[in-house]
Amino acid sequence: MLRDGGGNAVEATLSRLRRLDARPEHAHAPGAPLTISDLYRDHRMRMVRLAILLVDDPSTAEDVVQEAFAGLHRHWSGLRDEAAAVGYLRTAVVNGSRSVLRRRRTARDYVPPHQVNARSAESLALLSAEHQAVVDALSTLPPRQREVLVLRYYGGLSEAEIAEATGISRGTVKSTASRALDAVARVMGSRA
Template sequence: MTTPVCTSADTTQFTAYVRSKGPTLLRTARSLTPNPADAEDLLQTALTKTYLAWDRIDDHRAVDGYVRRTLVNTRTSQWRKRRVDEFSTDELPEPATAGPDLVEQQVQRDALLRAIARLPPRQRAMVVLRYYEDMSEVQTAEALGVSVGTVKSAVSRALGKLRDDPELELSVA
């Protein structure tokens, strides 16, 4: 069985109808489904069905009711089919890949620099050389002209002060 094709006069009438009633019909479709994109798809499907039946509609003043009935029936059919490819779950299928919070990192970095600035000059120099310049204990001792034991004990005391600093919320190793 072949579907009759609308004539150009029918197409012109249908186009004029869609232009005049489209926004109203879209509001109706949006009231039938919560997702705006689904509402647009629903309206498109209903208008396609209406276009195919356009030549069979005797009273074109009743087209609004026909399209609304088509919207409701199409939405009901979609609801009954319950698409298999969509499942609601409590957990996301993939873990969120949120990057590091750059603002929080900067806040921590600023707090750490303020805490280091409060250390005595000698401890501050040793911490900076050891952890910011990535020098070994031996290299730090040579750079400051002190013994390796002095570097170890001074850095240990400095890290203890940093751990106890109330402004810092991070763990210093």
């Protein structure tokens, strides 16, 4: 963990967002069979917010989540239980976000360097200055570091769950998180 205020601001902002997502959106009737509609209703917005933090674009994030739910629908008969379905969705959102970022990187190679992809005025107005500073600092991180921080502090996942969702070892998760927090703190400190 960081010893300065930058890391604490990151943790606080992402934890605050996670608490918003911890509230159940709808209650599933106990004993009733779980349907894909139940999962969509209960987890869609949580997955969209996760994707937004990874890809930094609301419409792209919604596309990523829609693709994740389409994949879940295709594999519905092979799932063990609701926990497996949510894990499948989370992994699909992370992998879909990675694909989006790879495509962006490729597209950037063909875009003149003077063109900048700026965030919309609406999305900027929705975040407080502190939240915006954290999101801006997150956007400077390499994709793996961003994924690990978002899954840890926004998603509230353990190191083991992050390792499973991203396909990296627990040790790599731990060291990546440490380096990412240091980098975010440096970026936020340089802007202060």
